[in-house]
Amino acid sequence: MSAQLTPHMDPFTVIHSSKSSSYSYLLESSQQNPRWVNSTATKPLFIITPLHESQVQAAVLCSRAHGLQIRVRSGGHDYEGLSYLCGTLFVLIDLVNLRLVEINMTDETAWVQSGATLGELYYGIAKESQVHGFPAGLCPSVGVGGHLSGGGFGTARGDFAQCMSAQLTPHMDPFTVIHSSKSSSYSYLLESSQQNPRWVNSTATKPLFIITPLHESQVQAAVLCSRAHGLQIRVRSGGHDYEGLSYLCGTLFVLIDLVNLRLVEINMTDETAWVQSGATLGELYYGIAKESQVHGFPAGLCPSVGVGGHLSGGGFGTMLRKYGLAADNVVDAYLIDVNGRVHDRKSMGEDLFWAIRGGGGASFGIVLAWKIKLVRVPPTMTVFTIPKWLDQGAIELVHRWQFIADKLPEELFIRVIIQKVSDGKAAQSIFNSLFLGKAESLIPLMDQNFPELGLKATDCTEMSWIQSVMYFAGYQKGEGLEVLLDRTTQYKSNFKAKSDYVKEPIPETGLKGIWDRISEEKIAFVIMDPYGGRMSEISESELPFPNRKGNLYNIQYLVKWEQNDARETNKHVHWIRMLYRYMTPYVSKSPRSAYVNYRDLDLGMSASGNGSYLRASIWGPKYFKNNWKRLGMVKQVADPENFFRNEQSIPPYVAAGQRYK
Structure with a gap:
């Protein structure tokens, strides 16, 4: 270890043996449980208090080379003392000197060294902003390194659950709507509509809770409780987001799964339908076919795709040359905004109604249901x-x-x-x-x-429209229409x-x-x-x-x-x-265009959805071309604090020279 230090450095500031005057103090100073002070377990041969990452590297390499185990301590709060006790010869690397907290308000992030405590982190945040925080633990002396390594949570988890439970009607079992990681239903719900298995083993943060609302009031509650307790949300209708953005997140979040909001109401009098966002295209097509043999809807080919995400991105299928996009045939919608209010087309205004029909999901609110115009199709x-x-x-x-x-x-x-x-x-x-x-x-x-x-x-x-739906979906001839109600993808x-x-x-x-x-x-x-x-x-x-x-x-x-x-x-x-x-x-140039429903993070992304309008303009015009600025302006009015966001959502428009907070 001494050989690794720079020539001018006193090795005794970094390397502490049992003979050092500092040894006992360092060993016991952050043993947060006195139960282990007199432990008979082996004490460390050396305590290393690195001042630079190179000294951590040296400690690891030297320990390996000489057959010693290591223990790493950030705050010393391990309940069983495993961060500073060992049954064999070992070296304790105490990160007490690696405690830098660097706050970056431009992108609303922070770099925090593992030796910092939660208190030091919270202090650093508070010195920079009165409207930012971090959803970690309650004890300020807990080390950041150990806390985050184990997941870490504070009041957000319990407070959110309490907030949600308070919104439910007295007779309702909260476990039918609120699913924590300890619920038997959690894993099934998380994976049931992950249509790309590539993300099943993702290292991204899993949701604190999965909410499966049965009524719009529970969606409102989920939005308000998430905002109140500093949690992000993801909203999933069918789970077909190509990059998993409807159910994965880089920070603490709640997943609102609309699986129970799937009602399809056909009105043949005015040739329209109200479709809740949790319905699949298959469920919509089935509902139309049960009412008419000469009506259809010009949406996608895959029946397990969720209506909500599909219409939010535009949506097209085999009838686009005749009737345009699916979104071209939307005439009204119900949307929950950032304040939990429910709007229809009239109350949300034409700008917001414009934005939700093709501007991509997750930016402007949660669309509960869509009113669509059915199209006439020939019987053959x-x-x-x-x-x-x-x-x-x-x-x-x-x-x-x-x-x-x-x-x-x-x-x-x-x-x-x-x-x-x-x-x-x-x-x-x-x-x-x-x-x-x-x-x-x-x-x-x-x-x-x-x-x-x-x-x-x-x-x-020759066949009917609904038979053509089955044909393009890859079903075998003779299969009943009921297969369209199966929400699972045929070939994952x-x-x-x-x-x-x-x-x-x-x-x-x-x-x-x-x-x-x-x-x-x-x-x-x-x-x-x-x-x-x-x-x-x-x-x-x-x-x-x-x-x-x-x-x-x-x-x-x-x-x-x-x-x-x-x-x-x-x-x-x-x-x-x-x-x-x-x-x-x-292919197209300036910009090289792409389709937002074929989500592609290679085009660019904002970290945790918190990037600026300028940064998002790297990828935004590729999806939306000259509509990009208008989308940002609608966002600035509808959700100025950018609560509804993901890695490729629309950020609020900020004119050149202004700062986005």
Whole structure:
């Protein structure tokens, strides 16, 4: 140890043997339980009180080299004395001198050395701000290092539970709504709708409580109690957030799971429906089909996706060329704001109503329910799926598709899926289509516009709208509609996704590069959804979702893998990032646009959602383009203190030169 110290340093300020005059004082000074003062356990050979991280490094290396164990003490509050007692020869590293607290009010964070006490941390915060705190323990002499290592909590946990319980009606069992980590239901609820297993073993903080409200008043209570006790919230409807932001957080938080708020009320008189945010698309589609065979809704293909998140980001499916986004067909909503008040469209105002339809979830409040306009669909539709391999002209066909897909009649949707689904097989392209009409009308239309594909009557299947929903969801022919009520994803696997928009056809050489790269993976997809039609008729500023006229198609890149470990994850995430980099010359620019429902933290993020508007502008315009500033201005009015937030939420707009608090 002495050899590791700088030449001018007195070793006795750092290294204390049992013969040092300071030894007994140091040993007992932070033994918070006198029960261990006279313990017969072995005392440390040396007590090290490092002044710099290099001295901690030296203590670890020297202890290993000489067969000694170590104990590390920050505040000495270990209930059984394990931070300073040992049954064999050991060295005690006491972090008493490593107690720096650095507060950064710009991003509302602090760096705290492990030797600091909670009292020193609280003092440091209070010197900088009267409106900030930290939800840790009550005893000020507890060391930060040990407290945080074990989780650490203070009054927030008990006070929040008490606050929530007080809001419930007298006859209600609180355990049906409030689930702590000690509840038997906690683990099941936490994982039940985590649609990406990649996050199941995440090291991110787990929620202090999971709230499963049965009534809007309980959502109001969760918002108010979380605010009152310094807790963040996450809101989950279906759990499909690609980056897990609807149920993971970097700090203490409460998860509001809307699983019980899933009512679907169809009104055929005015052809609308009220849908609670906890309902899935499958439950919505089922509800429509039970009432009508000539109505539908233009939302996504995956039935287990939650309505709340889907509509918040825009949402689209096979009828977007005819009817636009799902959010284009929202006519009213119920929202709980940061003060716990419930608003409809009229009381929230048109700016906020604009923002929640495509501005992404978690920024402006909690949308309890949506009023949607149902769309008319023909009683008979036609679908086809035609796979093509390279030797069947796959690249040439995709190249040709780019020139016609967005210009076809709006009743015809043809998407392309370039996929690799197993080792040992080459990638193939799949032409997957929905036509709002009969096959007898589709075939001459295809012969006129896309004869190269060679569509035949035998390739076509006629069906109802709800049967087409089942078809695109991957259900087997003959399965009952009740499968749409199953909230679980059919095929769960770890995945990473990214997205792009294409404004000019990609040359055949560029498409070949996609094939070459996708062939490197075992399970990977490049999904191309055509735009045009109704999408080109709606202004970029009509909703926060800006990708309208001038976009040929959207691309979703998706890679999946089975083994959930760091090595496998890094391998596949690196692959998709390299594919994304390769695509740079062929996609939209300034900004390179992305779709917010295909969440991608690679674009940028704010730490714990607390970043400034300026910092968030690194990624925000990629999702929202020129609508970004207006979203920030709406946020400034609706939630100026940025309570509703995550790593890619909308921060309040702050003009240049002003400081955001």
